[in-house]
Amino acid sequence: MPMDRVIHQRRIVISGREECIRVAFVKNRKRISILVDDAGGIQVRCPSGIPLKQVDALLVREKEWLNNRLSNVRLHSHHRQQLGEGTPLPFLGDCLTLRLGHWGRGTVFRCGDDLWITRIILDDLNHELDIRRPLERWYQRGARAYFAQRLDYWARKMGVSFNQLHVRGQKTRWGSCSCRGNINLNWRLMWAAPRVVDYVVVHELSHLSHMDHSAAFWERVGRFVPDYLECRKRLKAIRSPW
Template identity: 30%
Template sequence: MLDRLQLALFPKSLFPLPNEQEATPLPVTKAKPAQLPYCQPAVLPLGTQWHTITLNGVTLGYVLKRSKRKTVGLSVNDSGLQITAPVWVSTAQLESVLQKKANWIITKLQQLQERHALLALQQITWQNGDRLPYLGQAIVLQRNPVLPTTIFQGECFAPQDGNILYLPLRPEADSAQMRDLTQSWLQQQARRYFEQRLQHYLDKGALTMQRLRLAAPAKRWGSCNSDGTIMLNWRLIHFPPHLIDYVVAHEVAHLKEMNHSRAFWDFVEFLMPDYHYARAQLRQHEPGTLPLL
């Protein structure tokens, strides 16, 4: 249940409207975990305690249960990070174990966060206050009949949780209108964002492409044809930047190597040295699992 998550996927705080609506070109995206927000569950399971720890600069929370077991057990489920430890293990010893497992813990928690973001996407009813993932952040949909066009409260390519997407719709507008306007805006941003990231990797690889085509296939995040046309699934715009960068770098690499040989993967690594992390994350998702907006 979302109200029992230790990772607060959608913070309720909103941010003030900045003066600047356009984003500056982005530098290369580092494939590293974002800060994982956390909150203590309203009710803890019997016999457990809530603790927090900072791992690799990321502060997170976990539920600790003491038991007669002989080793420390770690698991990540829909409720977040769960630790079971022997009664004789000190806090310092336990934290030492968690520090050694920091990369695994952060990766699993981020994957959990992304799965919940996609689940939230499937539950959108297209009403005021609905939230949907955009570049890995949860943005809020709001009707505003006085606006002449759709306006995003925040930097388009550097959104924050809680930024509002204002849609020029009257209060009585139906959900289909809200859905269509939102989809139109998402596709516009996807094209602009993808073009920036494509140019970044084309320049790095000293390559050229013919054109960009957006689509929403059920089986692919992207493709590259021998004529130099790159197709990107526009629904990638829901994901964090480093996952998008991996798909973009992958398809740009196909402009040089139209295969998946060792030479191809070496070139992907040249374009995006830490692509392995994003690749592993993206494998948790399939295009067909995202609802067609």
């Protein structure tokens, strides 16, 4: 694999799913091409110096082809995306790139749009777990701080008070609100854009006044998040990046 310098990342919605696309500018390359790998990762390789506008136009033009290609790949892929050097990682609307450093004391840190995991022992059997565990812990830590801040912001704005925040990792629920006023939020929400996280926060805080999904409940949600229908759609389109 030749060394490319990833200069940009683009995001595009295909069939309701937000896809994260890596754009690699390659020296001495003659033409633009789009590659879809077995895990459903999309990469555009193009000659250096080409304006990004041209790449965006190509992505729009090839949307249908990409959609067909992606459904095909996802239908026939039996395993989830393997985590490794270069895996795109969605994080609050940003697209980070996983970087593995074979040095250091076992840390995870963000540097610009790179998310580094250091001290990786490339043992074939444990490779996936060695990356996934510290990566998920990093997302969870970030989620705790971010959710606490958004909850405080929205609780003040909505004039309500909640009891405690619990960050969970359920596979099927994004959030819930208990009758004791505890708010549970899924750390996987960190894969979504900030707007979508805000919608879930407002949704759960609205349950403090309405414990059901009645018209009055949705009216309250809509007062604070007018585009909540769009947010719900985007929430449904989230898929695990690994």
